[in-house]
Every structure is written in C-alpha cells, then in structure tokens.
Amino acid sequence: xxxxxxxxxxxxxxxxxxxxxxxxxxxxxxxxxxxxxxxxxxxxxxxxxxxxxxxxxxxxxxxxxxxxxxxxxxxxxxxxxxxxxxxxxxxxxxxxxxxxxxxxxxxxxxxxxxxxxxxxxxxxxxxxxxxxxxxxxxxxxxxxxxxxxxxxxxxxxxxxxxxxxxxxxxxxxxxxxxxxxxxxxxxxxxxxxxxxxxxxxxxxxxxxxxxxxxxxxxxxxxxxxxxxxxxxxxxxxxxxxxxxxxxxxxxxxxxxxxxxx
Numbered sequence: 001x002x003x004x005x006x007x008x009x010x011x012x013x014x015x016x017x018x019x020x021x022x023x024x025x026x027x028x029x030x031x032x033x034x035x036x037x038x039x040x041x042x043x044x045x046x047x048x049x050x051x052x053x054x055x056x057x058x059x060x061x062x063x064x065x066x067x068x069x070x071x072x073x074x075x076x077x078x079x080x081x082x083x084x085x086x087x088x089x090x091x092x093x094x095x096x097x098x099x100x101x102x103x104x105x106x107x108x109x110x111x112x113x114x115x116x117x118x119x120x121x122x123x124x125x126x127x128x129x130x131x132x133x134x135x136x137x138x139x140x141x142x143x144x145x146x147x148x149x150x151x152x153x154x155x156x157x158x159x160x161x162x163x164x165x166x167x168x169x170x171x172x173x174x175x176x177x178x179x180x181x182x183x184x185x186x187x188x189x190x191x192x193x194x195x196x197x198x199x200x201x202x203x204x205x206x207x208x209x210x211x212x213x214x215x216x217x218x219x220x221x222x223x224x225x226x227x228x229x230x231x232x233x234x235x236x237x238x239x240x241x242x243x244x245x246x247x248x249x250x251x252x253x254x255x256x257x258x259x260x261x
Contacts, residue, residue: 031068049080067097084114164232216260
C-alpha cells in the first residue's frame with residue numbers, strides 16, 4: 001500500500017512538472033528525436049527553408065505539443081519568409097507549451113519585434129503599390145516624351161535642309177565672262193592668231209582656279225550635324241572631315257566655321 005502511494009505521488013508530480021514546463025531538457029530531447037524534426041533541421045542546414053517548414057509542420061502534426069518544432073517554425077517565418085503573423089503564432093505556441101524554456105525571454109522579444117514589423121507591412125503595403133503605379137505612369141510618359149522629341153528633331157532637320165536647298169536654288173551662280181571680254185577686242189583689233197589664243201587660255205581658266213583655292217565657309221547653326229551639312233553642299237563626308245581635321249563630328253558648336261571643299 002505504501003509503495004502504491006509513493007508511485008502515485010511520483011506520477012502526479014511528474015505530470016504537474018510536465019504541464020508547468022519544468023522539464024525542458026528531457027521534453028525537448030524527445031521532441032528533437034522525431035524524424036520529421038530531424039529532417040527539418042537537415043533542410044535548414046542545406047538552406048531549403050520551404051522544405052524545412054514542411055518537415056516541422058509534419059512534426060507538429062505527429063506531436064501537437066512539440067515546442068521545439070514551433071520554435072523552429074517561428075524563426076523560419078520571421079527570418080526567412082518574413083511572415084510575421086505566422087512567426088508570432090508559433091512563438092506564442094512555444095511559450096504556451098514551455099513558458100520556462102531557455103528561449104522564453106528571447107521569444108517574447110521577438111514577438112514584440114514581429115508585431116512592429118507586421119504593422120509596418122500593413123501600413124506601407126498600399127503606399128508602395130501606389131508609388132509603383134505612379135512610377136510606371138511616369139516611365140510611360142517619359143518614353144512618349146522622348147519619342148515626341150525625336151520626331152520634332154527629325155522634322156526640324158528636314159525643314160532646315162529644305163530651306164538651305166531652296167536658298168541655293170534661288171541664288172544664281174555667276175558665270176565666267178570670257179566671251180564678254182573678248183568681243184570688244186575682236187571689233188577694234190584684227191582677228192587673233194592661233195598663238196595668241198593659246199597664250200590667252202591661261203587667263204580664261206584662272207577664275208575657276210582661284211575659286212578652288214578659296215573654299216567656301218559654312219557657319220554652324222543650331223541642330224546641324226556634319227552629315228547634314230555635307231549633304232546640303234553636295235560634298236562627300238570624308239572630304240568635309242579632311243578639310244576640317246580639328247573638328248569633332250559629334251561635337252559641333254553653334255557659330256563654328258567649317259571649310260566646304
């Protein structure tokens with residue numbers, strides 16, 4: 001009868017200690033021997049966090065009182081998944097099952113931190129979505145504006161080229177007056193001989209030679225490019241660049257003088 005009473009008292013004491021969370025070492029040891037718990041730890045080591053969460057959830061399904069599995073899930077949801085609501089739930093389950101565990105104070109601090117992070121997520125979520133939509137709208141407007149500017153630049157270049165061409169066509173090109181100089185001499189003097197004609201030929205060709213020795217000069221205007229200037233004057237781009245060796249094709253300056261070969 002005495003042995004039965006002692007055994008019954010021991011059983012009641014062990015049960016009260018178990019319910020009060022005063023057997024953390026043995027209880028945690030039994031929980032951590034579960035195959036799913038061990039698989040979860042292995043997946044954490046291999047950085048397979050989603051797989052680890054599945055294993056720890058299976059461990060809880062086998063043993064709903066597995067405080068160790070709840071603690072692992074709380075840490076994973078907070079640090080890896082950033083699911084603060086789930087982290088709070090598992091921290092609280094861990095504290096409920098083992099209120100005096102070695103991680104109890106740390107779990108309480110993490111619960112406060114998760115609640116603050118949860119509030120930030122709920123408040124800033126709609127704001128971030130609105131900002132994202134605004135950024136997308138501004139990006140689309142920027143693309144449309146850029147296309148409009150390119151179109152206007154193309155139209156402006158075409159108009160400038162047409163204006164230059166119209167001015168060139170309207171301006172008469174002076175012709176050499178070789179015959180006008182020779183006619184008065186033909187009336188007053190006898191007909192020149194072949195030798196005199198040969199001697200006069202250098203004077204007749206001296207005007208084009210002087211024109212070749214004095215190249216034209218173009219003053220750069222706003223929006224002009226080296227290619228358009230070469231096209232407007234009907235000269236090859238390479239010849240134009242050779243005639244202006246110190247000019248950068250991509251950095252023309254307004255008012256800059258260019259020699260037209």
